[in-house]
Amino acid sequence: MLEIIHAAGWPIWLLVATSVLGLALIIERFMSLRSKLVFPPRLPEQVLELLRQKHSSPDAILRIAGNSPLGRVLAEVMINRDETHDYRVAAIEDVGKDVAHNLNRYLPALATIAVVAPLMGLFGTVVGMIEIFASYTPAGGDPSQLARGISIALYNTGFGIIIAIPALIFHRYYRSRVEHYLHKLEREASALNRMIDRGVQP
Secondary structure, three states, rough: OOHHHHOOOOOOHHHHHHHHHHHHHHHHHHHHHHHHHHHHOHHHHHHHHHHHOOOOOOHHHHHHOOHHHHHHHHHHHHHOOOOHHHHHHEEEHHHHHHHHHHHOOOHHHHHHHHHHHHHHHHHHHHHEEEEEOOOEEOOEEEEHHHHHHHHHHHHHHOOOOOOHHHHHHHHHHHHHHHHHHHHHHHHHHHHHHHHHOEEEOO
């Protein structure tokens, strides 16, 4: 591996740093966007139990709010259950924006890596081409410098593509996953809000 990095020249270090950052973002989003962290299994039942209580403890609602993105949204509904329907809807939308922002965190950076990595590879290709042209002299070309220029160009192009493909795939996958989560959060909040509007105790 070190021999490949050496053959690829100094531009490869930009791609190595980009690949490390991209891998870190992919792992962080994988850990943060697990379903059980966004939608704890027994949380809806706990919220319904609080709804049965006319004067539920504020501490209990705060614990639910800090539990997960779903908990934060449902807790906002519970906090404003004595307000008007329009007021509750506005409060839910405000919290929903914050939750959506947190769930989408780092995804733009991952998309940027998917776009920038091939450009970095192209930059390495240009550096390699410069090495190739520099190998030619009136007396003839230097085969070793010519070979080095070719290796720099090809390795950097290949590394740029290798980094960009998984970054793009994971960006699309995580974005789709976040959209699915937001849809489920909206449904859960709407269902709880309708219960409060009807005054139906589950």
